[in-house]
Amino acid sequence: MIRLGIIGAGAVAHFHAESAGRISNVQLAAVCDLQRDAADRVASPRGARIYTDYLAMFREAGLDAVIINTPHALHLEMVLAAAEHGVHVLVEKPMATTVADCDHMIQACRDAGVALVIGQIQHFLPEKLAAEDVLAGGELGRVLMIRDYRTTDYRPGTRPDWFFSEAMAGGGALMNIGGHCLDRSIWFGGAPVESLNASTLKRFGVPVETDGAISLTLRNGVHVSVVVVSDAAQRMDEVLIVCERGTISCSPHHGTLVRANGTTRTVWEPLPEDIQEGFFLQLQDFIKVLDGGTPKVSVDHARHIVEVVLASYAAARTGETVVPDGMNAELTLSEVP
Numbered sequence: 001m002i003r004l005g006i007i008g009a010g011a012v013a014h015f016h017a018e019s020a021g022r023i024s025n026v027q028l029a030a031v032c033d034l035q036r037d038a039a040d041r042v043a044s045p046r047g048a049r050i051y052t053d054y055l056a057m058f059r060e061a062g063l064d065a066v067i068i069n070t071p072h073a074l075h076l077e078m079v080l081a082a083a084e085h086g087v088h089v090l091v092e093k094p095m096a097t098t099v100a101d102c103d104h105m106i107q108a109c110r111d112a113g114v115a116l117v118i119g120q121i122q123h124f125l126p127e128k129l130a131a132e133d134v135l136a137g138g139e140l141g142r143v144l145m146i147r148d149y150r151t152t153d154y155r156p157g158t159r160p161d162w163f164f165s166e167a168m169a170g171g172g173a174l175m176n177i178g179g180h181c182l183d184r185s186i187w188f189g190g191a192p193v194e195s196l197n198a199s200t201l202k203r204f205g206v207p208v209e210t211d212g213a214i215s216l217t218l219r220n221g222v223h224v225s226v227v228v229v230s231d232a233a234q235r236m237d238e239v240l241i242v243c244e245r246g247t248i249s250c251s252p253h254h255g256t257l258v259r260a261n262g263t264t265r266t267v268w269e270p271l272p273e274d275i276q277e278g279f280f281l282q283l284q285d286f287i288k289v290l291d292g293g294t295p296k297v298s299v300d301h302a303r304h305i306v307e308v309v310l311a312s313y314a315a316a317r318t319g320e321t322v323v324p325d326g327m328n329a330e331l332t333l334s335e336v337p
């Protein structure tokens with residue numbers, strides 16, 4: 001039996017806790033949150049112990065693995081503590097707020113011999129899996145271009161305060177929401193980012209960016225355009241993949257549509273349980289890693305997303321084209337998750 005803990009019992013914790021209940025060899029043993037009642041809401045229905053101090057949880061709860069769902073800048077200290085206690089880690093996206101923090105985590109987990117997996121949920125959402133299948137089937141040929149448009153809401157009061165703190169969140173809409181777009185676009189595009197241009201907006205008087213547009217060229221020549229807009233008239237969350245012989249439109253709202261030869265077919269109809277299913281598949285993948293498997297999403301890919309978001313901030317600040325540097329230089333196409 002794998003004894004699992006959770007740190008951070010806010011919005012996303014319920015999806016993880018629910019997933020744990022569906023895996024027979026996983027027991028949710030402990031939940032930690034600074035707010036005892038938040039921890040209680042996740043822990044009590046499942047008979048898990050409650051903590052308000054994650055170090056005490058690591059010392060006392062006999063955990064094999066932990067899921068970390070806390071403000072972005074806290075991921076580092078919690079991953080390091082998990083590694084120190086020999087506990088395997090699934091940490092929510094974004095992995096960290098700096099590339100140095102990502103590297104620190106990777107090294108610490110490697111040294112401690114514990115798994116480090118990042119919750120890049122896009123790779124497990126049913127409508128994205130449907131697109132992955134179509135691309136793998138080859139009928140549409142190579143991916144040539146991707147347009148990713150997602151709306152969000154970064155008006156004050158729309159989410160917990162820490163999301164509006166650059167120190168805690170590492171940025172605003174691009175770091176939080178744009179990271180999902182980059183995740184899936186780089187994945188579907190099939191190569192790391194070669195160069196990018198970007199612009200950001202700070203609206204509604206909040207201190208982090210509320211909107212952003214990134215124009216990217218991947219190392220295989222695929223062009224990607226990511227646009228994140230706050231408080232738009234219409235809710236959008238669409239990645240449109242343009243291939244040699246057709247297009248795929250993928251969204252949690254309308255599912256996955258394939259257009260080729262003048263006809264459209266639906267390969268995934270959205271279901272209300274799709275998001276929960278994605279979290280379940282993600283946790284299942286993590287548990288497989290604890291049994292010696294390879295994670296679906298590499299830590300290098302998760303690190304690259306942080307690197308690209310930070311590069312987009314630099315590009316927006318300077319108005320110049322930025323080449324994200326780093327260790328992805330040696331990644332080959334087949335190694336990109």
Ligand SMILES: NC(=O)c1ccc[n+]([C@@H]2O[C@H](COP(=O)([O-])OP(=O)(O)OC[C@H]3O[C@@H](n4cnc5c(N)ncnc54)[C@H](O)[C@@H]3O)[C@@H](O)[C@H]2O)c1
Pocket residue numbers: 007008009010011012013032033034035038052054068069070071072074092093094119121160176
């Ligand atoms: N994969 C997804 O689709 C998805 C969706 C939402 C959030 N997230 C990510 O999950 C993480 C958490 O986001 P959220 O929306 O659940 O945030 P949230 O603010 O709702 O929850 C965070 C919780 O962490 C707790 N916390 C803060 N500091 C702590 C500490 N030192 N010890 C213990 N608990 C502490 C807070 O009290 C709060 O309850 C972030 O990384 C976010 O980007 C991912």
